[in-house]
Amino acid sequence: MGVIEDTESKVAALRLRLPDLDGKANKRERTRVNKDIYELEQGEQYVQAVRALIETNRVVATAAAASVDIAVDDARSHAVQEAAGNNAEAKAQVVGLHFRRQVEDLFDEYAPSFKRELTGGLKYRSPQILEEALVALPRRPGMSEGVVSESLAIDLGCGTGLAGVCLRHRCRGRLVGNDLSRGMLREAAKAHPGVYDELSAGDAVSFLTRQAASADLILAADVLPYMHSLTDLFDAVHANLSSGGLFAFTTEHATPDEVACPPDGPGWIERASERMAHSEAYVRWLAARDACSFEVLSLTQGRLRQDGSAAINGNHVVLAKP
DSSP states (O other): HHHHHHHHHHHHHHHHHGGGGSSGGHHHHHHHHHHHHHHTTTTTHHHHHHHHHHHHHHHHHHHHHTOOOOEEEOOHHHHHHHHHOOOHHHHHHHHHHHHHHHHHHHHHHHHHOOOOHHHHHTTHHHHHHHHHHHHHOOOOOOOOTTTTTTTEEETOTTTTTTHHHHHGGGGEEEEHHHSSOHHHHHHHHHHHTSSSEEEESOOOHHHHOOOOSOEEEEEEOOOOOOSSSSSHHHHHHHHEEEEEEEEEEEEEOOOOOOOTTTSOOOEEEOOTOOOOEEHHHHHHHHHOOSSOOOOOEEEEEEEEEEEETTTEEEEEEEEEEE
């Protein structure tokens, strides 16, 4: 058994344990299992093996240099399959790591002008809309008026801190920002000193798996359009939220005519912009799963941003962990 296959097998076995470790009584064991998963996925031999697959795949490397999609082109997908052999998990990991590197490189380059372009020509207001949705909810037990977090709030994909600026005055506890791009985190620290109590680099799922403290709010404004399947993210969020905790996020909208919901389809499609659009049915399907269920408190459709003269519509969603 190869390094990739062996590691993925161990990770899969650990993930099967997580649904049975919900609740405060199992918090310590759940944290340990999540850390074991993180250590396996970050192991030097495993990372090197996956990187070797990428580096030895000439077609994938060419695609990456040209910044084009490698997942939907038959010829390039075949090259990925040859490099990864018959291991489906390895194939998915190759594509996932390639896509992650594309996103990381994009936002490292984009960081200095990110805030100006988002709030200017793109007319981006998702942080404000999510703030309004959170404040409009019935006040949670023990929560002060107008407060959205009393203990720990996590801003996934925090970028340069636009959501943090909106929510800092509504958070009575710690506010932690996470982003894949170190360039974005540097801009957040420079532009908005004091907004975040901590800034952490890394992808959202890996960041959440190594958290020991439970959050009462996890925010992801304009993060999910850079993800394909959302299952791992929802599972990690569920594991890290305290009972009654909220998960607020945005998705670009896909219609039922465009994509079917599991088990008949993936629930998401990739746009020409190379951003993902997830259907409302897919979000509701994810929230309704027995092992990691959420209550849908708010789900509204509206404009997320502009793309030239076209409005990009999406969902603004607030879920609660029962």
